[in-house]
Amino acid sequence: MATCDREAQHHMAAEAAKANMPGEEDIGRVAAVFKTISEPSRLKILFALRQGEMCVYHVIEAVGGTQSAVSHQLRVLRDSRMVKARRDGQNIVYSLADEHVLAVLELVCTHLNCKI
Amino acid sequence: MATCDREAQHHMAAEAAKANMPGEEDIGRVAAVFKTISEPSRLKILFALRQGEMCVYHVIEAVGGTQSAVSHQLRVLRDSRMVKARRDGQNIVYSLADEHVLAVLELVCTHLNCKI
DNA sequence: TCAATATATGAATAACTGTTCATATAATAG
DNA sequence: CTATTATATGAACAGTTATTCATATATTGA
Numbered sequence: 001m002a003t004c005d006r007e008a009q010h011h012m013a014a015e016a017a018k019a020n021m022p023g024e025e026d027i028g029r030v031a032a033v034f035k036t037i038s039e040p041s042r043l044k045i046l047f048a049l050r051q052g053e054m055c056v057y058h059v060i061e062a063v064g065g066t067q068s069a070v071s072h073q074l075r076v077l078r079d080s081r082m083v084k085a086r087r088d089g090q091n092i093v094y095s096l097a098d099e100h101v102l103a104v105l106e107l108v109c110t111h112l113n114c115k116i
Numbered sequence: 117m118a119t120c121d122r123e124a125q126h127h128m129a130a131e132a133a134k135a136n137m138p139g140e141e142d143i144g145r146v147a148a149v150f151k152t153i154s155e156p157s158r159l160k161i162l163f164a165l166r167q168g169e170m171c172v173y174h175v176i177e178a179v180g181g182t183q184s185a186v187s188h189q190l191r192v193l194r195d196s197r198m199v200k201a202r203r204d205g206q207n208i209v210y211s212l213a214d215e216h217v218l219a220v221l222e223l224v225c226t227h228l229n230c231k232i
Numbered sequence: 233t234c235a236a237t238a239t240a241t242g243a244a245t246a247a248c249t250g251t252t253c254a255t256a257t258a259a260t261a262g
Numbered sequence: 263c264t265a266t267t268a269t270a271t272g273a274a275c276a277g278t279t280a281t282t283c284a285t286a287t288a289t290t291g292a
Contacts, residue, residue, distance in 0.1 A: 003267080004207035010174040017164035017178035026230040027156045027163075033224050034154035039280075040140075040147045047143075048133035056239060058126040062133035069281055071240055076280095090238050090289050091120040100227040104220055108149050111216040114142040119237080155250075172269060185251055187270055192250095206259050206268050 036080045037101065041065060042073050046101060047116070049083060053095035152196045153217065157181060158189050162217060163232070165199060169211035 004010065022030070037043060041063070048054065048062040060070050074094060077083040084097040096102065109116045120126065138146070153159060157179070164170065164178040176186050190210060193199040200213040212218065225232045 004171050004204055004209070006169075006171070006204070006209070009168070010170045010209075011177075013167040013170050014164070014174035014178040016167040017170075020167065020232075021160060021163055021178070022225075022230055022232055024156075026225075026228070026232075027159055029228050030221070030224055030230060031154050031156045031159055033228070034150045038147050038150035038154045040143045041280075043143055043147055043150075044137060047137055048130070051129040051132040051136065052125070053122075054126045054129050054133075055120050055122070058130035061127075062130040062137070066282075067239075068241085068283075072280075075240075087289090088120055088122070092239060093120070093122070093126075098227075100223065104223055105146070107216065107220055107223065108146055109138075109142075111214075112142070112145050112149065114138055114146060116136075116138055116142075151249095157250075182252075183269075184253075184271085188250075191270075203259090208269060 032080065036076060036082060037105070039073070041069065042077055043105075045070070045073060045077060046082065046096065046105065049094060049096045050102065053093050055088070055091035055093050057091070059094060148196065152192060152198060153221070155189070157185065158193055159221075161186070161189060161193060162198065162212065162221065165210060165212045166218065169209050171204070171207035171209050173207070175210060 021027075037046065044063040045059060048059060051062075054062065056067070056071065056074065059074070060067060063070065074083065074085070078085055078094075082096070082098055082101050083094050085092050085094050087093075106116065137143075153162065160179040161175060164175060167178075170178065172183070172187065172190065175190070176183060179186065190199065190201070194201055194210075198212070198214050198217050199210050201208050201210050203209075222232065
């Protein structure tokens with residue numbers, strides 16, 4: 001057991017933390033969002049789609065990588081509702097599904113002093 | 117090569133995307149931030165520390181898990197500058213190092229309708 | 233219907249990462 | 263100085279995941 005100067009104060013903080021801790025399910029959902037946008041290959045796709053909707057070929061052109069790899073990552077992004085897809089003839093056209101994602105990206109970018 | 121109706125439009129978007137794509141290094145830094153906060157065990161620690169600084173024992177009390185696991189995760193959070201530590205006698209007292217992190221967490225939480 | 237184009241997907245592999253176990257370091261009390 | 267408390271850390275293992283390869287599906291033109 002911890003016996004620090006601030007024992008009482010830290011204990012109260014710990015109790016409050018336990019009381020206010022989101023449930024496992026919410027924690028998991030938040031974690032899943034961050035996991036989805038924590039992969040460079042997926043981040044690039046999201047950055048690319050800021051310029052507007054694109055069919056898969058042009059996404060590949062924008063971000064690089066193989067057709068299969070990009071398609072797999074688009075699936076992950078689609079499953080997590082961050083991009084949406086519609087068919088247009090032979091093509092599938094992708095676009096950002098969620099403005100919140102961009103807001104989060106921009107918040108972190110400015111924090112890191114990345115020019116986006 | 118893609119031959120969709122919007123060929124010209126998508127091609128321009130792809131060109132713009134390539135031109136405005138952050139460099140590999142910036143992409144990597146952004147991805148690293150999200151990776152750090154994409155693990156439930158680390159998220160819980162960050163949520164806990166919202167209540168104020170705590171020594172390790174009380175962090176463990178707040179988030180659960182073994183001493184070793186929590187200590188390892190505190191190290192990851194410290195390496196990525198999201199929490200800071202100071203010694204206080206026998207104890208190491210941790211606290212949030214970065215308000216930006218909380219802003220990002222709250223943004224995502226409200227988006228997901230999690231009560232935090 | 234057949235060929236070509238565009239995209240998706242399943243399986244396998246390789247790389248990464250969180251936890252555990254055992255142990256090390258640091259500070260303090262006696 | 264020794265024992266105890268508090269925290270950190272290295273190695274190993276297990277689970278997860280991104281990519282690749284091969285192949286499947288879907289749309290269109292001939």
